[in-house]
Amino acid sequence: MDNTHRKLLIVWHSRTGAARQMAEAAQRGAQDIARELDAMGRFEARLVRAAQTGAEDLLQADGYIFCAPENLGSLSGEMKEFFDRCYYGVLDRLNGRPYGLLVAAGSDGQGAVRQTQKICTGWRLEQVAPPRIVLTHAQTPQAIAAPKEIGPEDRAHCHELGGTLAALLL
Template sequence: MKRLLILQAGQTELGPVYALAQAALAGAQTEAVDAQLLRALDAGLAELLAADALLFVTPEKFGYMAGALKDFFDRTFYPAQGRVEGRPYALIVAAGNDGSGAATAVERICRGYPLKPVAEPLIVRGPADPAALQAAHDIGQGLAGGLVLGVF
């Protein structure tokens, strides 16, 4: 069974980050994929190494990713070197501004692992409305489908 790790960097279970992560998780639910949603602060190297694909969901904080996601990267970057090359990932940013700074920062770090982007970042500006939730659902579904079909 393939594993999809969804890391959400929101501080609470309220708000757009958690809603977007839940929508992505719902999209990824299949019998052939074990989709797991964790807070970024609760995940570590073991979860990263066990994942066949990753989805990062972060709020934009001061034009950057959330500290919780940066903390995950800080804790896993060097121990993961040589062990995760080419694993597919996607990114969702809940933006209060434009989200591009957060997306650029995550993409730069992911290149260092190196992980493989398999979708354009989804940047949700403002509340997580039905269209944004559907887009997050579709990203989860696309990642799961790609794993099942061996596309990635």
């Protein structure tokens, strides 16, 4: 049996709760698979807010899930700042590591997906599943700013992505 300790880093940002719930569901999915594979002692699924994540966190991880809202057709500012701050410090040092992407959006999400995929391509990460976009359908200023609650089906997809990453790492 391989005793190597594996680390999944889940980097997230959320203002209204949707992306946070998605990241938490992915973490639970990863932990559930690690339990199922009797690997909890050699696996860690770490949930870290984008503002507190640095290059060293990325270097110490074996795989990643990036989870953020789309704001005004692009990746949220805090998530983009994380990528900007860490980009050159890890360039050519993460090659081939797996990643997944979760995006919360009002009506589209494709802008945030494209931005993140370009960054991950630059880091030479390997996307292991199609990006998951959870639509909140918030279109008014009040609905956009309101706390969100994502549904069970969307949580299940996020849970599955976490499990997929855990299985690949273990």
